[in-house]
Amino acid sequence: MSGGSTPSAGVRRKEIVALHLYSTLSRTVEPLVTRNPGRVTLFVCGPTVYDYPHLGHARTYIAFDVLAKYLRWTGSEVFYLQNITDVDDRIIDRARERGVSQSVLARTFETAYLRDMHSLDVDAVSHYARATTHIPEIVHQVERLIGRGAAYVAETGVYFDVSTFERNGELSGQHGTDRVSRITDEGKHAPLDFALWKFGEFGEYTWDSPWGRGRPGWHIEDTAIAEKYLGQQYDIHGGGLDLIFPHHEAEIAQMESLEGKHPMVGYWLHTGFLTVEGKKMSKSSGNFITVRDALKTWDRDVLRYYILLSHYRSPLQATEEGLANAARALEHIRAVATKDAGEDREGRKAFVDAMESDLNTPMALAAIRALADRGDIGALVEFGEILGINFLRDASVPVRILQEIRAELRARREFEISDLIRERMVDAGITVTDPSL
Numbered sequence: 001m002s003g004g005s006t007p008s009a010g011v012r013r014k015e016i017v018a019l020h021l022y023s024t025l026s027r028t029v030e031p032l033v034t035r036n037p038g039r040v041t042l043f044v045c046g047p048t049v050y051d052y053p054h055l056g057h058a059r060t061y062i063a064f065d066v067l068a069k070y071l072r073w074t075g076s077e078v079f080y081l082q083n084i085t086d087v088d089d090r091i092i093d094r095a096r097e098r099g100v101s102q103s104v105l106a107r108t109f110e111t112a113y114l115r116d117m118h119s120l121d122v123d124a125v126s127h128y129a130r131a132t133t134h135i136p137e138i139v140h141q142v143e144r145l146i147g148r149g150a151a152y153v154a155e156t157g158v159y160f161d162v163s164t165f166e167r168n169g170e171l172s173g174q175h176g177t178d179r180v181s182r183i184t185d186e187g188k189h190a191p192l193d194f195a196l197w198k199f200g201e202f203g204e205y206t207w208d209s210p211w212g213r214g215r216p217g218w219h220i221e222d223t224a225i226a227e228k229y230l231g232q233q234y235d236i237h238g239g240g241l242d243l244i245f246p247h248h249e250a251e252i253a254q255m256e257s258l259e260g261k262h263p264m265v266g267y268w269l270h271t272g273f274l275t276v277e278g279k280k281m282s283k284s285s286g287n288f289i290t291v292r293d294a295l296k297t298w299d300r301d302v303l304r305y306y307i308l309l310s311h312y313r314s315p316l317q318a319t320e321e322g323l324a325n326a327a328r329a330l331e332h333i334r335a336v337a338t339k340d341a342g343e344d345r346e347g348r349k350a351f352v353d354a355m356e357s358d359l360n361t362p363m364a365l366a367a368i369r370a371l372a373d374r375g376d377i378g379a380l381v382e383f384g385e386i387l388g389i390n391f392l393r394d395a396s397v398p399v400r401i402l403q404e405i406r407a408e409l410r411a412r413r414e415f416e417i418s419d420l421i422r423e424r425m426v427d428a429g430i431t432v433t434d435p436s437l
């Protein structure tokens, strides 16, 4: 589960124990202190699987992929949980439009999501959990909230009573009702109250509950799944900036109302928005770029390099020009990083310092460029695994072909030509090991 790589000899362990992260809850950069030393529990809101993932998803999930990989590199054990929202209005609508069942639609786009993330080398998640396979856990959590007096049954569903939770609004700073006041026709006691369980027949994804048939609300899916695998308190919760209100605010209210355990998580991490050519990416603006389309033009390494050139909390402008520049910068690194000049302690420390500073990947990439210039090939390989970027020319195919030709030449006892190829390979910085005869 945790990555195999360990801190390089060039960076001593005591220098990398102070990862600092900005938490939306405290609004400050703080050193990461986990509930159990050496172990990190991380939950990141997963996708609603009704369409293909876009570059905004790529941005968020690459950021948390790098966080998990970095933590594992420092020697921490990381349990990274991600939910899959496969019950949602958008899934119901899209399935109806296409004339397919909700489960077929959800499985189709769940598979597309996992495949696209794999294409981006986003592979640090320890466990994915679907909402539809956790209905008993969801129902059990709603039951307990009703039992605690934090939720009530109305005509249209079961609602969380926001007035019972005094810390409401702490994460988002939003205590007002203006954003949701138009929603008053659901039989709720107050505009900010939100659904835990919605009554009705929603086709395939409808379940029995002690209060009536229906389906879960969005927020409760996440806390039921998180409680099952991580407990009521864990270390880090992540997601896109747009999820802070009402989604994450609701998650805190639900989980902390179960038994009064506070805080639900120590650190709230949010990724900034992604805009395309200056506009927020959306279907209606016509600038919606899916991961699969982006990968037709740009390879994975260029996309990751480009995304990581911006700090995860900053807005990210996706532009053709920016991607082309990123491709050139990566090509430059690969062009200069050909001969191994050994360990560059200073450069390695600069990389680690940047990562420790709230995952400052733009600075970390500057350190990578310096490491390439100074020829620390080992660091480029090691840190490349953390960032999910191959900083070296992919020599594996030509090298394999040359090795095959040399084996054939040796079999024909053409040792002179075989040795000449070997010499030239060594000159080019390629390690050549011949199998013992």
Ligand SMILES: [Zn+2]
Residues within 6 Å of the ligand: 044, 045, 046, 222, 239, 247
């Ligand atoms: Zn969520």
